[in-house]
Amino acid sequence: MSAQFLQFLLAGLTVGAIYALVALGFSIIYNASHVINFAQGEFVMVGGMCTVWLANAGWPLPAAVAAAVLLAALLGLALERLAVEPARGASVVTLIIITIGASILLRGLASVVWDKKFHALKPFSGEAPLHIGGATLLPQSLWVLGVTLAIVVLLSWFFGRTLLGKALLATSHNRLAAQLVGISVRRVLLTAYGLSAALGGVAGILIAPITFTSWDVGVMLGLKGFAAAILGGMGSGPGAVLGGLALGIIEAMGAGYLSSAYKDALAFVIILAVLFFMPGGLLGARRTERV
């Protein structure tokens, strides 16, 4: 029984780590601009698909990974520069709709440039499962967990110790004040989009050997990441990580002990429940709306 529990837990943590990375991407852009970037899932897709494509073309894996993350980041920058920036001053809702448009465009492009088939990426270090207390774990899961941990550490350093990171945080608290003390909000926005797109790309690459990738994986992963961000508290970094892991574990336990039919429904029930009962999420700021 406990081996089974451990198995569900490990499966949940692996998927949860990916949700966490996607949720972090949502949070960073939300902080910088109060926009929920619904194209976040597409960066996940681009990361995975591009790596598979380059690896099949004979590139060594590290080069393919680097190029795919770079491509995702460039697409993020392009999204900001070509779609969000020209619409500055538009309401947040308009900007959100723009990101939805961008996601449909990216999906369409991917299906034309690449194809509409499923692809598998070779695991980074073999397929022999590791046995832990009666449960089994793929080496790729360790990659997922390890890289996610490294990224979380790097991000907390970035936001806590670097000028650009602090500028990002300052902008999230008060955009006008940040501008007044000389922070270039445009640069902050560009950084935010580039950074979250790169995060999405990394998530897509890490998960591709476990779950396969295709032109439309971004939709579901994007929605799950969004649910994780809401659960953790939109805009909170630790919240995004906590929300992602919690969501992954809830899903795995739900599929294991209840029925797998409810697995996807659980994520969306969570969004509704959180929005109804604790709109700030687990770790989100307790704000009060001024009327």
Added chain:
Amino acid sequence: MKHRAWFAAALLAAAAAAQAQAPIRIGAFLSVTGPAAFLGDPEQKTLELYVEKLNAAGGVLGRKLELVAYDSAGDAEKARTFAKRLIEQDKVDLIVGGSTTGETMAVVPLIEQAGMPFISLAGAVVIVEPVKKWVFKTPHSDRQACERIFVDMKARGTTRIALISGAGGFDKSMRAQCMQVAKNHGIEIVADESYGAGDTDMTAQLSKIKNTLGVQAVLNAGFGQGPAIVTKNYRQLSIGAPLYQSHGVASKQYIQLAGGAADGVRLPAAALLVAETLPDSDPQKKVVLGYKREYEARYKSDVSTFGGHAWDGLMLAVEALKKAGTTDKAKVRDALESVRGFMGTAGTFNMSPTDHVGLDVSGFRMLEIRKGDWTLAR
């Protein structure tokens, strides 16, 4: 006056000749893109290749064939729209297509109403049971797949099995059929798990199966990426019992996705996949090897049984057209229903008023995947 009569006669003859020259229009709607692209893509390529070849050889009934094909992208709604267009605007003479069961079932009412000879390329038994006047199909039904698998299990001394299936139309239908025929074969299903269409991790369901006492084999009913993930997770959990897949995974893409995890998986599939290794005495060898060589020479990619279903569909249509000697829909339908002893890639077709597939289980070979390739299981 005499001149005029000659002239009129010449005109009439020219008109008749023109009519004879009008091509026979074969309609198709296939899932060339989308989640079932691995079905529709080889099907479309096969139809294109062989319409071309038949035309080069002089066509059928002295007329050229013309293929009118649409991409229904695995969407039942689109399939319906295209079927309507094929019937009403394109005025095709018969339809070959419907890569998935869902798409096929969505157009059946239209087909029946219009009285259009229709050969489906989809798997589930509901398409031909109960028999529908105008609807035929070429792949083995899912019930036959279950039976073939159970025969193999029984031969290896397996009686208690676990079932894991997806949420798609094919998956559900096959699950139901397996449940139904299991008893007849003395097989007891002791665990029955399912997974969603877009699920990316089935370790939870497989853990439950692993912890069920007395499971001697596991059967996965499904197609697409789901079975590939099941296969990977299955090896990850080091489940010792043999894993059986359905004929829905009989394409190289499954082996590519599942990688080394696919080794040792057993499945029922048409002889096409092992064409080269068939003994020369096998009556199917000539047909399947011919198709395999021609397809692979043209497209430089591996054949799949799905393309074979399209070959069977097109050639059955041609056979029926020749037999009927006309494109009159009712006569073509009757001819289709009376096809006997026709050797296709899936086996020998013996159609009858009560059987619109006409295949028996013997066309199914039990295969085992070894070192990333299909081999005949012993």
